[in-house]
Amino acid sequence: MPRPLYGHASTVLDGSIYVSGGLPGNQGTIQGSNNSDNQDENRESSREVLYWDLKGRVWEKRASMSIARFSHRLATAHGFIYALLGMYEPFCDIERYDSRSDHWTRLRPLLTGSFNYGMVSTPSGNLLVFGGRRWSDGREVIMRSVLEYDTKTDSWREICQLPRPLTGTECTLLPLPD
Numbered sequence: 001m002p003r004p005l006y007g008h009a010s011t012v013l014d015g016s017i018y019v020s021g022g023l024p025g026n027q028g029t030i031q032g033s034n035n036s037d038n039q040d041e042n043r044e045s046s047r048e049v050l051y052w053d054l055k056g057r058v059w060e061k062r063a064s065m066s067i068a069r070f071s072h073r074l075a076t077a078h079g080f081i082y083a084l085l086g087m088y089e090p091f092c093d094i095e096r097y098d099s100r101s102d103h104w105t106r107l108r109p110l111l112t113g114s115f116n117y118g119m120v121s122t123p124s125g126n127l128l129v130f131g132g133r134r135w136s137d138g139r140e141v142i143m144r145s146v147l148e149y150d151t152k153t154d155s156w157r158e159i160c161q162l163p164r165p166l167t168g169t170e171c172t173l174l175p176l177p178d
Contacts, residue, residue, distance in 0.1 A: 001050065002037035002059050008046075009073035013081055013099055017052040018062070020083060021045060023096045045070040045086070049097070062067055063102045071115060077125040082107075084149075086130070087115045094149070108154045114143060118169030125151050129161075131166030142167045 008022025071087035117132025
């Protein structure tokens, strides 16, 4: 990558890699390094999107997201990239990237914001959000919900509850043979 990032997200679309958001530097410099070289860096979340051109083997910039994001998730469905939620920005906002037009579109926000959740794209193209944390009465609450975002109708619904609260999860879909 052109520079170190922390808290960014990535996904693959049409065999190419997209990386979005995050903070400059690495986790060590963000969490209070005394190195004066790091203290002058901009520590605001980024809207930037980078694209790795596999043929040209170079990084290129793409249209920026409408919201700066950190600790968010990216997923691919139906030929689009979806950027969901995040940690320090508005927790509910999502948007969709169209690589053909190099344009982001804001979508229906999640009704209750969360962060540190797991997310996966299903074979039907819907997105599932597992657990996470949200703020309630000034405290972080770990969630049990499994939410489904329907990418065709731009709508959310809760489909079930996890057996126990879950946070900090990474997910992937593993197709199993019949």
